[in-house]
Amino acid sequence: MSTIIHSNADILNMETRYRAAFINTLSGFKSANLIATIDEQGQTNCAVFNSVVHIGAHPPLLGFICRPDSVDRHTLENIQTTGVYSINHIHESIYLQAHQTSARYPKHQSEFDATGLHPEYLNGFKAPFVKESAVKMAMQLKSILPIAINGTLLVIGEIQSVSLPEDCMQTDGSVDIEKASTVAISGLDSYYKTQRLAKLSYAKPDSMPKVIG
Amino acid sequence: MSTIIHSNADILNMETRYRAAFINTLSGFKSANLIATIDEQGQTNCAVFNSVVHIGAHPPLLGFICRPDSVDRHTLENIQTTGVYSINHIHESIYLQAHQTSARYPKHQSEFDATGLHPEYLNGFKAPFVKESAVKMAMQLKSILPIAINGTLLVIGEIQSVSLPEDCMQTDGSVDIEKASTVAISGLDSYYKTQRLAKLSYAKPDSMPKVIG
Numbered sequence: 001m002s003t004i005i006h007s008n009a010d011i012l013n014m015e016t017r018y019r020a021a022f023i024n025t026l027s028g029f030k031s032a033n034l035i036a037t038i039d040e041q042g043q044t045n046c047a048v049f050n051s052v053v054h055i056g057a058h059p060p061l062l063g064f065i066c067r068p069d070s071v072d073r074h075t076l077e078n079i080q081t082t083g084v085y086s087i088n089h090i091h092e093s094i095y096l097q098a099h100q101t102s103a104r105y106p107k108h109q110s111e112f113d114a115t116g117l118h119p120e121y122l123n124g125f126k127a128p129f130v131k132e133s134a135v136k137m138a139m140q141l142k143s144i145l146p147i148a149i150n151g152t153l154l155v156i157g158e159i160q161s162v163s164l165p166e167d168c169m170q171t172d173g174s175v176d177i178e179k180a181s182t183v184a185i186s187g188l189d190s191y192y193k194t195q196r197l198a199k200l201s202y203a204k205p206d207s208m209p210k211v212i213g
Numbered sequence: 214m215s216t217i218i219h220s221n222a223d224i225l226n227m228e229t230r231y232r233a234a235f236i237n238t239l240s241g242f243k244s245a246n247l248i249a250t251i252d253e254q255g256q257t258n259c260a261v262f263n264s265v266v267h268i269g270a271h272p273p274l275l276g277f278i279c280r281p282d283s284v285d286r287h288t289l290e291n292i293q294t295t296g297v298y299s300i301n302h303i304h305e306s307i308y309l310q311a312h313q314t315s316a317r318y319p320k321h322q323s324e325f326d327a328t329g330l331h332p333e334y335l336n337g338f339k340a341p342f343v344k345e346s347a348v349k350m351a352m353q354l355k356s357i358l359p360i361a362i363n364g365t366l367l368v369i370g371e372i373q374s375v376s377l378p379e380d381c382m383q384t385d386g387s388v389d390i391e392k393a394s395t396v397a398i399s400g401l402d403s404y405y406k407t408q409r410l411a412k413l414s415y416a417k418p419d420s421m422p423k424v425i426g
Contacts, residue, residue, distance in 0.1 A: 018386035023270035029397035031241030057236035103416035173231035184242035
């Protein structure tokens with residue numbers, strides 16, 4: 001199998017869209033989530049994000065990377081105004097609709113209306129959830145960290161509640177997200193289902209990990 | 214299918230390991246990478262990271278979340294000292310060895326020796342790559358952003374070069390990381406292979422996305 005090497009100069013010389021497609025695949029598989037918000041006038045917004053990342057378990061924090069000059073901006077504005085949002089896993093039956101939320105709809109048009117996904121309001125939480133999602137989290141904004149080097153932002157929120165199918169809870173506390181049909185993303189446009197190779201035991205220096213599931 | 218709801222208070226009351234297992238699955242599928250470094254004395258280090266995330270394509274930037282008080286600390290120290298590191302995709306044949314790098318080896322023991330992975334030096338780059346990986350990136354440290362809320366760090370580097378199998382390059386610039394056998398992670402300990410559902414066309418407001426691959 002022959003190997004190809006792209007240098008930093010090669011990358012900087014790539015055509016813009018080609019480079020974006022290339023670099024976006026290099027981090028590996030990405031999480032697939034819909035972030036839903038509402039503005040003070042009651043206008044909802046829903047957008048696909050592939051950059052949601054674990055920040056910490058105690059307190060329970062998730063982050064995502066936001067580009068203020070892109071379609072992300074309505075999401076960001078609403079989060080800054082209301083302080084709340086929801087993160088909803090994308091599963092195998094809604095990935096087409098989820099991808100469609102990345103189209104540049106005008107601010108007055110909700111992606112919920114445009115894509116066939118449905119807003120759902122639960123337990124008095126102000127931001128909508130995605131009704132079709134199996135795993136839904138209510139998030140409270142905690143911090144927005146500017147990433148000076150390219151003008152993006154790391155938006156961090158604390159999990160206020162998690163709703164998920166009871167039969168996806170495993171005995172060790174982990175959620176079987178494959179059983180929930182959660183998908184993975186590569187790059188900007190490719191969606192994947194998964195097949196578990198193994199759940200491994202906690203690694204210790206004196207023995208190799210064992211397959212525990 | 215019955216739904217279960219965990220509130221913020223429920224989460225804060227969970228046993229520590231149970232909570233860590235729970236929260237670590239909620240972001241969705243995660244990238245699976247080995248980060249390799251070297252110290253000024255020539256001692257190598259190699260550690261599994263599931264938090265590598267795309268920061269931007271121009272300049273080409275990847276970030277990862279680092280916990281300074283964990284097994285991540287040797288990786289961080291070496292990156293701070295030398296300014297360089299490599300990010301290497303974990304594929305289906307090395308995920309056991311990759312997981313084993315998370316054991317708490319003493320600083321004087323290289324995870325390369327302990328796990329059966331091999332360091333490889335390419336084109337005069339100071340940090341080692343993982344010989345067994347198919348997709349390898351040389352990284353130059355650009356920024357370390359403190360995440361004050363929980364004492365973690367977002368470490369951002371610029372891609373200096375990328376080495377990958379030539380037949381994984383697609384015509385639009387994206388890399389077929391499934392063809393490279395790159396795996397995905399859920400939580401702290403579960404490894405997955407993937408199966409592509411679809412590659413979708415760029416989303417536009419006036420039509421639903423088309424399957425293009």
